[in-house]
Amino acid sequence: xxxxxxxxxxxxxxxxxxxxxxxxxxxxxxxxxxxxxxxxxxxxxxxxxxxxxxxxxxxxxxxxxxxxxxxxxxxxxxxxxxxxxxxxxxxxxxxxxxxxxxxxxxxxxxxxxxxxxxxxxxxxxxxxxxxxxxxxxxxxxxxxxxxxxxxxxxxxxxxxxxxxxxxxxxxxxxxxxxxxxxxxxxxxxxxxxxxxxxxxxxxxxxxxxxxxxxxxxxxxxxxxxxxxxxxxxxxxxxxxxxxxxxxxxxxxxxxxxxxxxxxxxxxxxxxxxxxxxxxxxxxxxxxxxxxxxxxxxxxxxxxxxxxxxxxxxxxxxxxxxxxx
Amino acid sequence: xxxxxxxxxxxxxxxxxxxxxxxxxxxxxxxxxxxxxxxxxxxxxxxxxxxxxxxxxxxxxxxxxxxxxxxxxxxxxxxxxxxxxxxxxxxxxxxxxxxxxxxxxxxxxxxxxxxxxxxxxxxxxxxxxxxxxxxxxxxxxxxxxxxxxxxxxxxxxxxxxxxxxxxxxxxxxxxxxxxxxxxxxxxxxxxxxxxxxxxxxxxxxxxxxxxxxxxxxxxxxxxxxxxxxxxxxxxxxxxxxxxxxxxxxxxxxxxxxxxxxxxxxxxxxxxxxxxxxxxxxxxxxxxxxxxxxxxxxxxxxxxxxxxxxxxxxxxxxxxxxxxx
Numbered sequence: 001x002x003x004x005x006x007x008x009x010x011x012x013x014x015x016x017x018x019x020x021x022x023x024x025x026x027x028x029x030x031x032x033x034x035x036x037x038x039x040x041x042x043x044x045x046x047x048x049x050x051x052x053x054x055x056x057x058x059x060x061x062x063x064x065x066x067x068x069x070x071x072x073x074x075x076x077x078x079x080x081x082x083x084x085x086x087x088x089x090x091x092x093x094x095x096x097x098x099x100x101x102x103x104x105x106x107x108x109x110x111x112x113x114x115x116x117x118x119x120x121x122x123x124x125x126x127x128x129x130x131x132x133x134x135x136x137x138x139x140x141x142x143x144x145x146x147x148x149x150x151x152x153x154x155x156x157x158x159x160x161x162x163x164x165x166x167x168x169x170x171x172x173x174x175x176x177x178x179x180x181x182x183x184x185x186x187x188x189x190x191x192x193x194x195x196x197x198x199x200x201x202x203x204x205x206x207x208x209x210x211x212x213x214x215x216x217x218x219x220x221x222x223x224x225x226x227x228x229x230x231x232x233x234x235x236x237x238x239x240x241x242x243x244x245x246x247x248x249x250x251x252x253x254x255x256x257x258x259x260x261x262x263x264x265x266x267x268x269x270x271x272x273x274x275x276x277x278x279x280x281x282x283x284x285x286x287x288x289x290x291x292x293x294x295x296x297x298x299x300x301x302x303x304x305x306x307x308x309x310x311x312x313x314x315x316x317x318x319x320x321x322x323x324x
Numbered sequence: 325x326x327x328x329x330x331x332x333x334x335x336x337x338x339x340x341x342x343x344x345x346x347x348x349x350x351x352x353x354x355x356x357x358x359x360x361x362x363x364x365x366x367x368x369x370x371x372x373x374x375x376x377x378x379x380x381x382x383x384x385x386x387x388x389x390x391x392x393x394x395x396x397x398x399x400x401x402x403x404x405x406x407x408x409x410x411x412x413x414x415x416x417x418x419x420x421x422x423x424x425x426x427x428x429x430x431x432x433x434x435x436x437x438x439x440x441x442x443x444x445x446x447x448x449x450x451x452x453x454x455x456x457x458x459x460x461x462x463x464x465x466x467x468x469x470x471x472x473x474x475x476x477x478x479x480x481x482x483x484x485x486x487x488x489x490x491x492x493x494x495x496x497x498x499x500x501x502x503x504x505x506x507x508x509x510x511x512x513x514x515x516x517x518x519x520x521x522x523x524x525x526x527x528x529x530x531x532x533x534x535x536x537x538x539x540x541x542x543x544x545x546x547x548x549x550x551x552x553x554x555x556x557x558x559x560x561x562x563x564x565x566x567x568x569x570x571x572x573x574x575x576x577x578x579x580x581x582x583x584x585x586x587x588x589x590x591x592x593x594x595x596x597x598x599x600x601x602x603x604x605x606x607x608x609x610x611x612x613x614x615x616x617x618x619x620x621x622x623x624x625x626x627x628x629x630x631x632x633x634x635x636x637x638x639x640x641x642x643x644x645x646x647x648x
Contacts, residue, residue: 257543
């Protein structure tokens, strides 16, 4: 399309807050369980559609999330919020299912090298395992979403072929995945790429729930979110404070910041259901929890209509000049 | 428009690099003239359409740019680049015209309070002075662009009325302004607002050259640039390293980062004429020049296709597993 225009997406979108999992798993500081519970509970009061509360990985691989069961059992579940957990393999599945998650989030990469580095399996091995996990989860009555990493580019391989991504998504959808998340794992996505892959996905798999997972590594986080929204996407992952990153891409900054995403949608009149004031309170508590300041620009600057007092000299200056 | 789509803007856009003026004017460190010249000359090698090299304000108001004449006289002008200078008042105009600028950039605010705080004049006084300045510049054969501040919101007054902005733009265009820059001075703009004001501007003043000037205060810099591009805008201000800010809006971060804007356009196949590698070299020199690290995300992460070596254990692991 070439005529100047602004395309509007859906009037309502859903936010999946992933900081408790995708943010805390990579923080150098291991956050104590009590502090995590306070964080998850604060997020539960914000109005998110989903909260990814933890990950059932091995405590050896990710010590920061070794308390997955405690978090799932002790958080205060708020009606209307769906609590999800990431599950990387069959061992994790059994643990997760013992904690009554509302949904599971499984994971594999679209690129072979990233799948091997991140999951120590070939893509073929991952696919076979995911199919078994989706079936197991189905028996337990728990929907399983699959997050496809590196669909917009791989930090080892470079460009990733859309056709491969769509074929993988189709195979997972046919295996019974409740939804697919297209993940820009290391912030390689750009707006028209995001829009076109999302539109192609929806054309090919109209019944599959599509979520987009974006990073802000190269400043394009919200631009990509805008393009995804224009392309019809209604489900967005985001992390409070922009937490997160990728150990395999040095310099990669974190996820799209939830507060900036919610703020942009609110300014455009798009309903997220999220209370920005409460969310900013939760973000304000992050430095205490993780021992560093994630540097939330929105927290620092305030929402766009937070006005400031004019300088004190102004009134006197213009009164004296006879101009006020 | 409501059907999912990705609207493409122009295939070629022009970048106006404003860091030497809009960035350095607010840095706490006064950069020595020699270092400034090195910076401007490095930028001249990048392929910008325009470089705003300095500002002819009073040395008392902005000591950092007291060397405006020296910069204009001693920089190495590269054919094809248009060198502009900001001029805030009639006193500055005479100084500027003695330095053979290719274009001038005049300034006033769309909101009354910001105009008074920033320029110590009412808007009526500013308008009268700008009309005189445009006429003077015209006599000297130098085109004068006007940057309209706070058109997407005022840090003192809040929302700014589009109708007032357009009326002001029309009056300046009728006075002979060569172009108008719509400035999001403190980062209050959001994408549909940007698109709609830019489309309304072009509908009303189709002959006026429109430039957009965006900040990244609330993370929306590139999202707003994308919306402006989709709305038909072809001229963008940006500052290397994302330098800049606004003294009247605490917490406001700087301009849209030139390297991130150029990188996004390049990814989308939009020609800017800017050599990203050279630009990143200039950005890499900023910490030495200004005595602080502006924290360029793109410099840290590298362009999107900068790939990394897989972890060393990978090959051995999969060879041993018989899976590689």
